[in-house]
Amino acid sequence: MTQIRLSGEEIDLLKKIENERRCTIRKKKEKEISYNLNRSGLISLEKNTKATYVITDPGRKKLQLSGSKEVEASQSIDFTLITQRLDDLKSNFKEVLQGYQDELKSYINMQLKKQNEAFLAIMKPEKEKTIDEDTFLGIIRDEYTTLKQESPISPYVSIKLLRDFVCKRSDLDKDNFDVMLLSIANKDPYTVQLSASSGEHGTGIIYGRSECHAAIIK
Amino acid sequence: MAEVNVMQQLSNSGTDTRSDDRYKAIGLDFNPFPLMPTPSKVKFVSGKDRKEKVRAILEQVERVKNGNSITMGIIGDYGLGKSHLLKHIEYKLSRDPETNPDENIVSYIHRPYDPREKCDLCYLCSSIIDYLNLSRKEDFLTSLAQRAFSKVAIKIIEKKQWNKLTKIRLKDKISYFSKKRTERYQKTVLPYLKNDFGSIYDMEEEIDFYKLKKAVIDEITEQFETKNSDRSDYIDTFFFEKITEMFFEDESDEAWNGIKEQFSRSNNEARKFIKTVINTAKYVDYRIFAILLDEIDQIPENELKMLLGELTIFIEESGEKAPPPNLLFVLSYTPKPELLSPFYERRLSSRIGLERISKEDTKEMIVDYLNEARGPCRSLTPFDEESIVSIWEKSRGGQIGDILKSCFWTIEEMADKRLRAIDALAEISKNMESDSGLVHLPPPKAITIPIKPSQLDRKRVLSLYDSKKRNAERSKLLEDAVRTLCKTQKNYSFDSFTITGVADKKRRLETKGGKKKSREVDIYLTRQKDKGPEEIIDIEIKAYDRYDRNNRNSVKLNELEGSFELLERKLIDKLIIFTVTDLNSEVQNKMREFENRVAGCQIDEDQLAQLIYSTDNNFFGRELKQEEAKQVALDIGLIEYL
Numbered sequence: 014m015t016q017i018r019l020s021g022e023e024i025d026l027l028k029k030i031e032n033e034r035r036c037t038i039r040k041k042k043e044k045e046i047s048y049n050l051n052r053s054g055l056i057s058l059e060k061n062t063k064a065t066y067v068i069t070d071p072g073r074k075k076l077q078l079s080g081s082k083e084v085e086a087s088q089s090i091d092f093t094l095i096t097q098r099l100d101d102l103k104s105n106f107k108e109v110l111q112g113y114q115d116e117l118k119s120y121i122n123m124q125l126k127k128q129n130e131a132f133l134a135i136m137k138p139e140k141e142k143t144i145d146e147d148t149f150l151g152i153i154r155d156e157y158t159t160l161k162q163e164s165p166i167s168p169y170v171s172i173k174l175l176r177d178f179v180c181k182r183s184d185l186d187k188d189n190f191d192v193m194l195l196s197i198a199n200k201d202p203y204t205v206q207l208s209a210s211s212g213e214h215g216t217g218i219i220y221g222r223s224e225c226h227a228a229i230i231k
Numbered sequence: 232m233a234e235v236n237v238m239q240q241l242s243n244s245g246t247d248t249r250s251d252d253r254y255k256a257i258g259l260d261f262n263p264f265p266l267m268p269t270p271s272k273v274k275f276v277s278g279k280d281r282k283e284k285v286r287a288i289l290e291q292v293e294r295v296k297n298g299n300s301i302t303m304g305i306i307g308d309y310g311l312g313k314s315h316l317l318k319h320i321e322y323k324l325s326r327d328p329e330t331n332p333d334e335n336i337v338s339y340i341h342r343p344y345d346p347r348e349k350c351d352l353c354y355l356c357s358s359i360i361d362y363l364n365l366s367r368k369e370d371f372l373t374s375l376a377q378r379a380f381s382k383v384a385i386k387i388i389e390k391k392q393w394n395k396l397t398k399i400r401l402k403d404k405i406s407y408f409s410k411k412r413t414e415r416y417q418k419t420v421l422p423y424l425k426n427d428f429g430s431i432y433d434m435e436e437e438i439d440f441y442k443l444k445k446a447v448i449d450e451i452t453e454q455f456e457t458k459n460s461d462r463s464d465y466i467d468t469f470f471f472e473k474i475t476e477m478f479f480e481d482e483s484d485e486a487w488n489g490i491k492e493q494f495s496r497s498n499n500e501a502r503k504f505i506k507t508v509i510n511t512a513k514y515v516d517y518r519i520f521a522i523l524l525d526e527i528d529q530i531p532e533n534e535l536k537m538l539l540g541e542l543t544i545f546i547e548e549s550g551e552k553a554p555p556p557n558l559l560f561v562l563s564y565t566p567k568p569e570l571l572s573p574f575y576e577r578r579l580s581s582r583i584g585l586e587r588i589s590k591e592d593t594k595e596m597i598v599d600y601l602n603e604a605r606g607p608c609r610s611l612t613p614f615d616e617e618s619i620v621s622i623w624e625k626s627r628g629g630q631i632g633d634i635l636k637s638c639f640w641t642i643e644e645m646a647d648k649r650l651r652a653i654d655a656l657a658e659i660s661k662n663m664e665s666d667s668g669l670v671h672l673p674p675p676k677a678i679t680i681p682i683k684p685s686q687l688d689r690k691r692v693l694s695l696y697d698s699k700k701r702n703a704e705r706s707k708l709l710e711d712a713v714r715t716l717c718k719t720q721k722n723y724s725f726d727s728f729t730i731t732g733v734a735d736k737k738r739r740l741e742t743k744g745g746k747k748k749s750r751e752v753d754i755y756l757t758r759q760k761d762k763g764p765e766e767i768i769d770i771e772i773k774a775y776d777r778y779d780r781n782n783r784n785s786v787k788l789n790e791l792e793g794s795f796e797l798l799e800r801k802l803i804d805k806l807i808i809f810t811v812t813d814l815n816s817e818v819q820n821k822m823r824e825f826e827n828r829v830a831g832c833q834i835d836e837d838q839l840a841q842l843i844y845s846t847d848n849n850f851f852g853r854e855l856k857q858e859e860a861k862q863v864a865l866d867i868g869l870i871e872y873l
Binding site for chain 1 (some may be wrong): 258306308309565567568569571572573582584586587589590625628629756
């Protein structure tokens with residue numbers, strides 16, 4: 014059973030209703046005293062009336078249980094009620110505030126999500142594509158053969174040009190290309206032969222201590 | 232006695248130039264691998280790829296022989312063998328009997344750049360002539376003039392226009408004498424000239440050289456373009472006249488100074504000069520004039536552009552501006568796109584690209600190097616498959632320079648510690664990792680190449696000697712070798728004498744009142760014995776066909792007539808007849824007359840091979856040192872007679 018602390022006035026009123034079987038409560042009393050009794054289900058409105066209350070079974074039970082102790086307490090100290098009220102208010106406030114907070118959070122999240130989706134739709138890069146080394150080697154050999162025909166330093170070809178063509182064809186990004194080419198050159202420096210050559214700084218591949226700008230693909 | 236002393240000196244000197252016993256245990260005579268990146272074994276290229284590249288270049292050489300000028304590029308990264316390939320082409324064209332080296336002129340310019348000089352066509356011209364003088368062991372332009380004089384003289388004699396050659400004397404105008412003279416020319420002068428263009432100097436009695444010079448200039452002016460310098464068959468009259476002046480010994484230096492001064496004036500003059508030289512070479516039957524320019528990428532960018540611009544004018548690929556048809560021009564450079572713009576690129580007839588070599592080619596290359604230090608065979612010993620794969624992998628996948636260096640150190644480790652190749656490699660890696668900062672140096676003996684040729688080199692040298700069709704060409708080969716040997720020992724104190732001087736070329740000594748005005752000395756050498764007076768020694772070279780079964784080529788008295796005359800007139804103190812064939816009985820009888828003032832030094836096949844091998848950079852790989860020269864002189868028996 015819910016532990017409800019009743020004030021002296023409320024106990025008196027509950028007693029009065031118990032004694033008189035029914036009790037008409039004036040509006041003022043109804044607001045101030047009967048609120049908790051009614052809310053707690055200790056009294057209930059008589060059928061077809063506006064202000065006549067009857068005691069309920071829980072009310073009767075509560076009255077029996079509380080006895081004289083509660084009556085004494087209600088008579089001796091009033092601030093218990095105030096504390097009770099304040100606690101209730103606090104609890105209510107917290108609940109309301111929590112409600113607002115949750116609502117606000119969900120609203121912000123929803124808005125962020127919408128904005129994020131819109132932003133990602135514009136800005137988010139396409140999913141990075143990766144290919145295996147054999148496929149990569151196949152493509153790079155193919156492009157190398159074509160470029161070799163026109164290269165002024167044939168059989169060497171410019172790594173920058175090779176990268177541009179291979180990336181365009183395979184949707185690889187620059188970094189992935191460099192990583193894959195270096196990986197093969199390290200494993201098999203005969204198949205991928207890197208040469209320092211010459212070229213614009215930053216357009217080659219750092220291999221060993223130098224930047225390589227040309228390659229032969231076997 | 233003298234020989235014993237020299238032997239003792241050598242054994243005490245501590246310089247053992249023979250093979251090292253360290254390597255015997257691993258089946259080699261010496262460490263055949265080079266430590267330095269400088270090409271040394273230029274006699275061969277190894278592996279399918281490089282052989283293919285050489286074949287492609289030689290195909291182009293054939294095109295040049297057929298009258299189509301070629302300009303080629305060799306492109307490759309550092310350490311892939313560009314210089315080796317170029318040096319090998321030089322070797323093929325100047326030493327390999329397969330390419331008829333007597334028909335070729337090859338000038339190899341390594342990095343045509345000197346920071347003290349402006350690198351232009353003038354500088355290039357000077358470098359080309361300097362290189363030719365050095366490599367051919369003769370004054371190249373003088374030799375060109377001699378050939379031109381001989382060729383024109385032969386032509387005139389064959390046409391029986393002898394009056395164009397001789398001083399007109401009264402008796403010559405009488406028809407009887409005229410007929411006699413013509414017959415004499417046809418019988419005596421012509422065969423000599425055909426056999427040896429240098430023998431024209433012996434005909435100063437018969438031929439008026441100044442008249443011949445005029446005839447030569449007339450002939451050239453008639454046959455070649457002399458006005459429009461853009462034309463491929465252009466010969467500049469100023470330069471050509473100066474070249475003809477170089478025929479005369481006393482005018483030679485002045486003529487060369489005049490030539491040099493003129494072509495140094497401008498690139499245009501230099502272009503005229505080089506065209507004149509190439510076309511003159513063509514006239515005297517040189518079918519190829521090859522200019523090999525190595526490492527042109529080392530030339531500063533601005534100067535390179537200027538030089539390429541000049542060369543482009545020179546090597547325009549077709550039409551009237553085409554280069555002389557016997558020109559082979561090869562450039563080598565590293566792959567740098569800005570180096571040769573498409574403009575220059577288009578002017579290259581073909582381009583050879585060098586890549587790293589495969590495992591198979593690596594194996595073949597190692598076997599070829601090993602064969603230089605043992606009998607030829609296909610065995611990988613002392614290496615094995617596993618160690619070769621390991622060497623290949625460590626060389627960044629076939630970088631030739633790194634492979635050879637690895638092999639050098641592996642052989643050293645194996646010889647020192649008797650390790651298997653793979654263990655030796657592991658040892659080298661371990662040493663590298665625990666490097667304390669000390670530079671690793673090979674033991675001094677490791678870089679000593681034995682002065683005795685390997686079986687392969689012996690074969691190569693003898694094959695070159697036997698490929699010479701004329702006695703004069705064989706004699707020239709041997710003469711250069713003996714001269715180099717003697718020059719290396721100049722000022723070196725032997726036990727009882729010192730060689731105080733060796734003439735750079737043949738010398739003519741005046742014989743007043745003799746049959747002829749002057750006589751030629753093949754090798755003019757001065758020697759001093761025990762602080763006594765300086766003595767003149769004449770070494771006469773007679774290098775005839777070794778396979779002449781009928782002994783027709785034994786040395787005959789009439790061939791030494793001049794030398795004996797010099798001896799009689801005491802213009803020389805001693806005569807040494809240096810020969811590969813026998814001296815006939817007449818010569819031997821004559822020698823007895825002069826007792827110890829004449830000696831016959833006859834060398835056998837092995838001595839011939841050793842002499843030519845050790846005095847020729849292309850075979851030996853480097854300059855002969857004084858101690859080594861002494862050893863060779865001792866081995867071939869020359870010291871005994873000096």
